[in-house]
Amino acid sequence: MKYSASMQRITFICGFLLSYFISAQEISILDMDTREPVLNVAVYNLDKSKTALSDNNGKCDLTIFDRHERITFKHLSYEVRKVTKAQILRRGGKVYLTIRAEQLDEVVMSISKWEQQRKDVPQKIVSINSRQVAQVNPQTSADLLQNSGKVFVQKSQLGGGSPMIRGFATNRLLLSVDGVRMNNAIFRGGNIQNIISIDPFNIKNTEVLFGPGSVIYGSDAIGGVMNFYTKKPVFGESDSTSLSGNAYYRFSSANLENTLHADITFGKQKWAFLTSTSFNDFGNLQMGSHGPDSYLRRSYVTTRNGEDGVVANQNPREQIPTGYNQINLMQKIAFRPNKIWDYNLGLHYSETSDYARYDRLIRPGNDGNEFQSAEWFYGPQKWFMGNLQIDKKGQNKFYDGLKITAAYQRFEESRNNRDFGEPIRFTTKERVDAISANIDFENKKIGDLRLYYGAGYIFNKVNSNGSQRNIETNTLSNAASRYPDGSTWQTAAAYINGEYKAKPNFTLLSGLRYSHVWVDAVFDKTFYPFPFDTADLSTGALTGSLGFSWFPRANLQITWNGSTGFRAPNIDDVGKVFDSEPGSVVVPNPDLEPEYAYNTELGIQKNFDDKVVLKGAAFYTYLVDALVRRDYQFNGQSQITYNGELSNVQAIQNAAKAYVYGFELGLEAFLSDHWSIISNLTITEGIEEEEDGTDSPARHVAPTFGDFHVIWKNQRLRTDLFLNYNGEIAFEDLAPSERNKAYIYATDSDGNPFSPSWYTLNFRSQFSVSDALKASLNLENLTDQRYRSYSSGISAPGINFVLGLGYRF
The missing domain is CATH 2.170.130.10 (TonB-dependent receptor, plug domain)
Structure with missing residues (x-):
């Protein structure tokens, strides 16, 4: 009996050691950045007499390779990696691959x-x-x-x-x-x-x-x-527990930014958790030295003992006040009971401090005052989202994949403003509670046709209130809210989308969707005698798309797409009361309809021997029944008093048509394993056409803009020297609403506002000190240009030194 027991123990130990040795030969091949498994990696020795392939979990058995044999790991999307088996085993049986910079996301x-x-x-x-x-x-x-x-x-x-x-x-x-x-x-x-x-x-x-x-x-x-x-938690392998995380610090000199980030992920075979937190602290932003003097912040408002005054800015390039701070939190929980079902819960929270609306603080005042506002700031912007997603894979009569998504979101924001020399600070606070549910299906069983279909429902409730505080007496009283309190917006929809591979080189995509939208608002007449009591809208929209992707040659792709889009009026369109621009106030309009867009797009891409890729796209969009802000009558009056100022009355109306067209060009050139060039250029034009036939430049059409990058990289270092460029928008090409904000623009030779062209020269670098430690050094706006992007009320950073340090464990 003793002999038998001894033999059993020896057999058990030998079996254990053998199983350990065999399992030790199985390694994991992972993405360097995401830590996700990489499948279909070719693994071979020097003369390719021994080969292996990683499976769907990134696993690969190295039993056939000798301990000190040099092994190559090769994948189309990743840099080639060469290492011995002994080195891999010493590093815990994991091989990390770095993605190729030129690899497009497939x-x-x-x-x-x-x-x-x-x-x-x-x-x-x-x-x-x-x-x-x-x-x-x-x-x-x-x-x-x-x-x-x-x-x-x-x-x-x-x-x-x-x-x-x-x-x-x-x-x-x-x-x-x-x-x-x-x-x-x-x-x-x-x-x-x-x-x-x-x-x-x-x-x-x-x-x-x-x-x-x-x-x-x-x-x-x-x-x-x-x-x-957003990132997902990583499950553990087999019965083992995985633990990894990141820590990051960033500093930026232009606004004395200090940013800290940390995340940690913990995973078992069926459960995984990811916890993330980030904190940003931004100081006042410094603009550049070379540019329009009108952008300088020569003075600003201070309030002492309840009295407003204007003081000289000792550093006119410092934009006072612009600083703020922010915190972001995220928690992910994933549960995978088997290969069929996945459950993912995501919790997100973001909150800012109060932060100034800088463009309103530089607005010239009336009645001889240098500034209109003594205060204009947003209260904390808060966002919470709880999102539960359930995924199912596997065979079914009607689908091959199923996704169910249910989410709750809460948005909070506020606006606070007080005119120069006035004791009353007006405040409006808004909260939106939003729930949504979607169900989406994928069906791949119909030959060369894949179908995607689903349905969804969204419900929003808006809470809004207004108040005014006398800063001298600290008394608080009610005031008009920005939106009808308790108003709701909801939509229900169903869609079907199809992908048909007519030939190996020709794919058709088409889809249809019907959406119905309801708006319900009750107006409070306490502060304004609205000529209506409610807004009760019920509108439907049918939209569609049709397009193809065609490869007449292996290195040439031609795409075309035609589609329609729509936007239904929301609570902001129907029920808002606010000052839209100097001397104007927007009032509610309950008689609105959806706006529709009709779009066509043609694209081409040419690949020259995998060395140079040229891309181009031309597009045209026609917008009808456009919801635009125009002059309006309120109880027969074209002017009313709002926050103590006599203002022109405006409202959102279906009062215009618009068309937008343009071109987008791209270049990618891979000169060698180390050198590459990337460039982009976007040219857009747009016109709004009024009901009387007159037209004007569209407000949100950006100037011509582009960039040009020269990149050098090796396994540890990546550098990027690049140029950013924005074209000019002359006075005659500014939208009328932009011309009314002359204080944010430069002045041309005729004394009219315009948006000048600008460029910046920049340098980025990232160095991998080790697999765990990375450092980045960026130098932005090297020539210290002073500029403002089109329609922006704040000047961009001047010369900016950015340092980042990241550690992964």
């Missing part, structure tokens, strides 16, 4: 909400992955889009960033986070800054869809869609 999700080959998509899509985010090292997500070279961004203050795409902006663009619509019932036609609530450190991938996306996304997706996909 899979996109913005067209159907499901993964599709990018080459089969007829619409222009720009993808920005986490590596590019790290290379750009942006302060905010608005800066991330701007640094792509393909999206124009306007800023009214440091705490802002309003993208413009193909002549459209604000509530004619749709913003989405992890598949959940961020646009709410009070997204306005004026510039918005909700995009800064998205933490760039948490972005895994961003996709910008150019042109209408209403078939999938419904109302507001006229000019484009910006999809932000």
Whole structure:
């Protein structure tokens, strides 16, 4: 018996050691930045007599290789890696691959909400992955889009960033986070800054869809869609536990920025958790030395002992006040009980401090005052989202994939302003509660036809109140709210989208969507004698798209797409009361209809021996029943008193048509393994046409803009010397509403406002000290130009030194 027991123990130990030895030969091949598995990696020795391939989990068995044999890891999308098996085993059995800079993202999700080959998509899509985010090292997500070279961004203050795409902006663009619509019932036609609530450190991938996306996304997706996909927690391998994290610090000299970020992910085989936090502290922004003197901040308002005064600015290049701080938190929980079901819960929270609206603080005053406002600031901008997503894979009679998404969002914002020398500070506070539910299906069983279909529902409730405080007596009283308190906006929709591969080199995409929108608002007549009691809108919209992607040759792609988009009136259109521009007040208009866009786009891409890629796109969009701000009558009056100022009455109306057209050009040249060139150029023109036949330049048409990058890289160092350029918009090409804001523009030789052209020369570098430690050094605006982007009320940074340090464990 003793002998038998001893033999059993020896057998067990030998078996354990053997299983350990065998398992030790199995390694994981992972993406250097995302830590996700890389499948289909070719693994071979020097003479290729021994080969292996990584599986869907990035696993690969190295048993056939000798311990000190040099092994090559090769994948189309990644840099070649050579290392011995002994080195791999000493490093925990993991091999990290670095993606090739020239590798285009082959899979996109913005067209159907499901993964599709990018080459089969007829619409222009720009993808920005986490590596590019790290290379750009942006302060905010608005800066991330701007640094792509393909999206124009306007800023009214440091705490802002309003993208413009193909002549459209604000509530004619749709913003989405992890598949959940961020646009709410009070997204306005004026510039918005909700995009800064998205933490760039948490972005895994961003996709910008150019042109209408209403078939999938419904109302507001006229000019484009910006999809932000945040990072996911990583599951552990087998029964093991995975633990990893990041810590990051960033400093920027132009506004004395200090940013701290940390995240940690913990994973088991079925459960995974990701916790992330970021804190930003921004000081006042310094503008450049060389440019229009009218941009200088020579003086500003201070309030002492209840009295307003104007003091000289000791440093006119310092834009006082522009600084603010912000915190971003994210918690992800993932549960994967088997290979069929995935459950993902995402919790996001963002909050800013108070921050000044700088363009209002430099506005000249009436009655001989140097400034109109003594105070004009936004209260904390808060955003919370709880998002539950359930994914199912596997065979079913009607679908191959199922996604259910349910989300709750809460938005809070406020506006606070007080005129110079006046004791009353007016405040409006808004809160929007938004719930949404979507169900999406993918069907791949119908031969060469793939179908995507689904339905969704969104409900928004708006709470709004107004108050006024006497800063001398500190008394608080009620005032008019910005929106009808308790108003609601809701929409229900269903869609179907199809992808048909007619030939291996020819793919057709088409889709239809019907959306219905309801608006319900009750107006409070306490402060304004509205000539109506309610706004009760019920409108429907049918939108569609049709396009193709054709490869007449393997190195030549031609795409065409035709699509329609719409935007239904929201609470901001129907029920807002606010001062839109100096001397004007916008009042509610309950008689509105949706606006519609008709778009066509032609694209071409030519690949020259994988060394040079040329891209071009031409587009044309026609907008009818455009919702625009125009003069209006309120109870028969063209002027009313608002916040103590006699103002012209305006309202949002279906009062115009518009057309926008333009060209987008791109160049990618891979000169060697180390050198490459990337360049982009966007040219856009747009006209708004009134009902009486007169026309004027469209407000949100950006000037010609572009960039040119010269990049050098090796395994550890990446450098980027680049030029950013913006063209001029002359006075005659400024929209009438922009001409009324002459104080934010330079002055031409005739004394008229205009937006000058500008350029900046910049340098970026990123160095991998080790696999764990990375450092970045950026020098922006090397020639210290003083400039303002078109329609922006704040000047851009002057020469700017940016340092970043990141550690991964």
